[in-house]
Amino acid sequence: MLSPFARTLSAADAIHLLRRATHATSWAVIKSFVGKNSDSAVDMLLANASTNPKPTAPTWVNSGFKTWWKLPTADQQKVVDEVYKRVYDENYELKRWWIEEMAKDTLSVREKMTLFWHGHFTTKFAIDDPMHAALMYRQNILFRNLCLGNFRELLEKIAIDGAMLFFLNGKDSTKTAPNENFSRELLELYTTGIGHYTEDDVKEGAKVFTGWKVNIFTEEWKQYPLFQPFLNSEEHDFNSKIYLGQTIPGTSNNKTEVIALQEIKTLIGIILTRKAEVVSEFICEKLFRYFVYSKPEDEDATLIKTLAKTFRDNNWEIKPVVSQLLKSDLFFSEAVRGVQIKTPAETIVGITKHFDVKGDWKEWVMLTMGQELLNPPNVAGWPGYRKWADTRTFPFAVQQMGYFVWNQTNPQMIAWAGQFDEKENSDKLIEQILMLFFAKSPTAAQKEKYKKELLGGSPDYEWPNMLKNTEVGGFRLKLLMISLVKSPDFHLC
Structure with a gap:
């Protein structure tokens, strides 16, 4: 059973919840959660995921590419080069845009859940064909809108999502040459996992997804809006299919997009009906790994089954599952604190929320640490866990x-310290800084160690005077934080 967490939140409880549910927090946000019960705290994080305004879109999201192959031969290479430059420039801008959204969202699970679905329905822009950033943006918005919505609806929409059509070659899939990539990953990575389907199911499923296109060129398929999926009915297989032992009816005269969409709905319905337990446990285990512990123990299987039943009983709504998990005794138990290795996103966004760091620097460090947003290593996404360290x-x-910390000015460091209670009290300041950045409540030995870093050998009573001297106080705070980020405790969650 997943018993509800009974007591009101302490500062340590609030920090644990916010650290796992968001990418960044502050002492002021933490204090606002202290004294809440788990129901109200989690309900707020879930409700805000839906009610927060949609982020402002980049300026290029409705700008298509030139149809380079219609140009004179002498001009084609120049335009192709321009296309590829735009692909990378705009996708890199989009990565920085998302990092900023992660930092701004301190009061909801929206960014954490959006990243969860990005890692589940993996898509990357760095592929052979130019993956327009406008497609990646629209997929990101799809994940935002449905991050706590209905899984059935999410499956139906990702099947013809423009970025997915590019990434898994769906845009080239025709009735005479069905591409099996999406059909296979739909089962293997997105719903059931390996071992619950046959090669015939993959082949028959591939026929359902034939004929879907998405246009990124200004002079091509002008009758269809840019970046919106559409059906070329001449390339779709309207014959009946046998999928997981059930028939998807065909048609010989009503060959329309509506019928093709209904085929997709029918196929998704077959998966969720005939493989309901398998799918629900597959998804709930991934949520468990994401929010609680990357390496579930054998005894956790029963808890995952409980979540899976909630998933099925609520008609594949995601929100009740996340709610039950985050409100549980298990989630708040000491046993699961500090057992996760922070992802690069959690590490970078978590610290740069507090300090002034340029967007391209943050994006480069996250990439080098192994997590490039919009460009995971392969179709299975990021392996995570110990791969992060x-x-x-x-x-x-x-x-x-x-370097992030050292690059701050001393006045910036003094201003940053202003968020903490009684910052003139070195004991309380150290305790709160360590609580903010360490996964577990600091020990007496840790508090003493880092107080020495802060004071540099001076007695406690000198700290208020040091703090009043901007150059001295700011410098000591820098040295404290540089020492703190070297600790393994900083890199755990």
């Missing part, structure tokens, strides 16, 4: 976090 990435992360 190896002999290369951990020293690099420590180095760059130190």
